[in-house]
Amino acid sequence: MKLPPLRRIALFFALLALAALVAMPMYWLVVSAFKTSDEIFTPTPRWLPAGLDWHNFVEAWQSAAFGRYFINSIAVTLAILLLQLATSSLAAFALARRRFACRGIILFAVIGALIIPIQVTFLANFITLQHFGWLDSYPALVAPFAASAFGTFLLRQAFLAVPEALEDAARLDGCTGLAFLWHFLLPLSRPTVLAFTLVALVAHWNDYFWPLIVTNRDAIRTLPIGLAMFVTQEVTTDWNLLMAATLFVAAPMLVVFFFTQRYFIRSHMHAGLKR
Amino acid sequence: MKARLAPYLYVLPALAMLALWNYYPLVFLVDLSFHKLDASSPVPAWVGLANYRALLADPLFWRVLGNTAVYTFVTVPVSIALGLALAVALNQRLLVGGLLRTVFYTPVVLPTVAAATVALWIFNTNYGLANYLLELIGQPPVAWLTDSGRALWTIIAIGVWKTFGYFMLVYLAALQALPQAVLEAARLDGARPWDRFWSITWPLLRPTTWFATVIALILSFQSFDFINIMTQGGPSNSTNLLVFYIYQHGFQYFQLGFAAASAVAMFGLAYGLTAVISTWFNR
Numbered sequence: 001m002k003l004p005p006l007r008r009i010a011l012f013f014a015l016l017a018l019a020a021l022v023a024m025p026m027y028w029l030v031v032s033a034f035k036t037s038d039e040i041f042t043p044t045p046r047w048l049p050a051g052l053d054w055h056n057f058v059e060a061w062q063s064a065a066f067g068r069y070f071i072n073s074i075a076v077t078l079a080i081l082l083l084q085l086a087t088s089s090l091a092a093f094a095l096a097r098r099r100f101a102c103r104g105i106i107l108f109a110v111i112g113a114l115i116i117p118i119q120v121t122f123l124a125n126f127i128t129l130q131h132f133g134w135l136d137s138y139p140a141l142v143a144p145f146a147a148s149a150f151g152t153f154l155l156r157q158a159f160l161a162v163p164e165a166l167e168d169a170a171r172l173d174g175c176t177g178l179a180f181l182w183h184f185l186l187p188l189s190r191p192t193v194l195a196f197t198l199v200a201l202v203a204h205w206n207d208y209f210w211p212l213i214v215t216n217r218d219a220i221r222t223l224p225i226g227l228a229m230f231v232t233q234e235v236t237t238d239w240n241l242l243m244a245a246t247l248f249v250a251a252p253m254l255v256v257f258f259f260t261q262r263y264f265i266r267s268h269m270h271a272g273l274k275r
Numbered sequence: 276m277k278a279r280l281a282p283y284l285y286v287l288p289a290l291a292m293l294a295l296w297n298y299y300p301l302v303f304l305v306d307l308s309f310h311k312l313d314a315s316s317p318v319p320a321w322v323g324l325a326n327y328r329a330l331l332a333d334p335l336f337w338r339v340l341g342n343t344a345v346y347t348f349v350t351v352p353v354s355i356a357l358g359l360a361l362a363v364a365l366n367q368r369l370l371v372g373g374l375l376r377t378v379f380y381t382p383v384v385l386p387t388v389a390a391a392t393v394a395l396w397i398f399n400t401n402y403g404l405a406n407y408l409l410e411l412i413g414q415p416p417v418a419w420l421t422d423s424g425r426a427l428w429t430i431i432a433i434g435v436w437k438t439f440g441y442f443m444l445v446y447l448a449a450l451q452a453l454p455q456a457v458l459e460a461a462r463l464d465g466a467r468p469w470d471r472f473w474s475i476t477w478p479l480l481r482p483t484t485w486f487a488t489v490i491a492l493i494l495s496f497q498s499f500d501f502i503n504i505m506t507q508g509g510p511s512n513s514t515n516l517l518v519f520y521i522y523q524h525g526f527q528y529f530q531l532g533f534a535a536a537s538a539v540a541m542f543g544l545a546y547g548l549t550a551v552i553s554t555w556f557n558r
Contacts, residue, residue: 018361018379022436028397028404045402087292091288094282094285110289113297119499121297122522123535124535127307128299145296208386223386227388227392242392246392247389253384257380264380265448268447
């Protein structure tokens with residue numbers, strides 16, 4: 001579908017204007033993070049800071065246990081990713097490449113879990129964790145996300161695409177079962193594995209809801225919770241400090257996204273398969 | 276024997292975890308909703324439908340339901356329409372199209388807490404950028420988050436800003452997977468772009484639109500982060516949405532039985548709506 005040149009130009013400028021509007025909050029976040037307090041409260045907002053004031057980042061970092069939150073976020077996200085990759089690839093392997101009784105029902109149960117979000121189950125899961133005596137600990141942050149319906153589904157689709165003949169050939173060479181999964185299926189499905197990993201990474205690094213429910217002390221809080229507390233308890237409203245803190249919480253995922261965009265796009269390809 | 280058992284062992288970890296953390300909670304919630312469990316009754320006591328009766332008798336519940344309905348019926352169509360329009364536009368392979376796509380998707384990967392913090396600053400009544408921009412076009416300042424007639428619309432705007440990029444990417448992926456031969460044939464027949472879109476592209480995108488609508492519905496029912504950080508449901512409950520209402524009863528008032536009944540009601544509503552929409556799409 002190609003438009004006439006004049007309309008293409010009009011469309012281009014309309015998109016440019018919309019992009020400016022959409023990017024504005026992110027631009028304002030970065031600019032405010034580098035301003036001094038004097039530059040923040042001006043009757044006419046300044047579009048550019050007078051200079052790059054790195055001091056805000058140091059001061060914000062030291063105003064709360066951000067170092068601790070960072071380590072916690074990394075540990076929790078990593079643990080969730082490893083568990084999800086392990087459980088998802090095992091289940092996807094069986095669901096894509098093996099015939100067994102109840103396979104259809106099991107696949108249906110996995111896909112069904114896709115539409116049961118934590119916002120529905122949180123009360124029950126909170127009480128379950130209380131029974132386990134796990135509240136306010138790393139396991140409470142990780143365990144409910146040990147399996148991923150989305151990951152299982154996505155990997156199954158990828159594994160289905162690997163030809164049967166390859167498995168037969170590998171079997172002749174003595175490479176069967178889990179060895180085949182490890183040496184052939186996973187490497188051959190690398191783009192899908194990466195796409196899922198990145199989407200899960202962003203989701204769990206950014207997660208605010210669940211850590212809010214189960215954490216009650218600084219030692220195990222993650223970055224989003226730490227930032228939210230910093231924002232809501234900061235009575236002085238030093239917006240430059242708040243923006244600096246926001247920036248170092250958001251930056252890791254933004255950097256990851258900018259360098260791995262094509263995998264994010266790939267993770268959406270399967271939406272079209274659900275016909 | 277080992278080979279026959281193996282597939283079950285492979286699916287076991289995932290299935291056990293999904294059963295424990297996704298399916299069991301549904302059963303547990305329904306059971307809990309028939310019990311009284313709060314500070315005055317630390318051991319669950321069977322109360323039948325009392326929690327549901329209390330829920331239906333709570334005027335705030337109806338207010339929250341109304342807020343959630345407004346939020347859902349605005350954010351779902353607006354973010355999907357915006358996503359589709361941008362996907363079609365970017366599919367034209369314009370100059371710097373890749374860069375524009377990146378800009379539109381960036382809010383999706385931003386942590387909600389970060390988005391909420393920036394929004395608090397931009398919509399600050401006294402020093403915020405939003406009121407300054409209004410002033411530039413000669414408008415009086417607005418209490419974006421503290422005016423009960425406006426706060427929900429501010430939250431809606433932020434919600435759309437945060438999610439439309441996701442639908443844009445879903446549609447872009449779908450557009451690129453469309454059968455090119457059909458589109459090309461229509462073009463050679465001399466159909467105008469607008470007609471071609473409505474009579475060919477749009478019907479072919481139907482499964483994608485169904486998928487996007489279901490995801491958007493579930494996402495909108497889940498909205499919580501912006502509310503908790505920016506407004507706490509206020510002013511005067513004008514931005515109190517279902518998940519926040521459940522959270523308040525569960526974790527601030529410790530009425531777990533009542534909160535469970537509200538969660539069951541939300542689950543029923545969200546999936547009832549999803550079922551109705553799916554039936555309509557697949558008729």
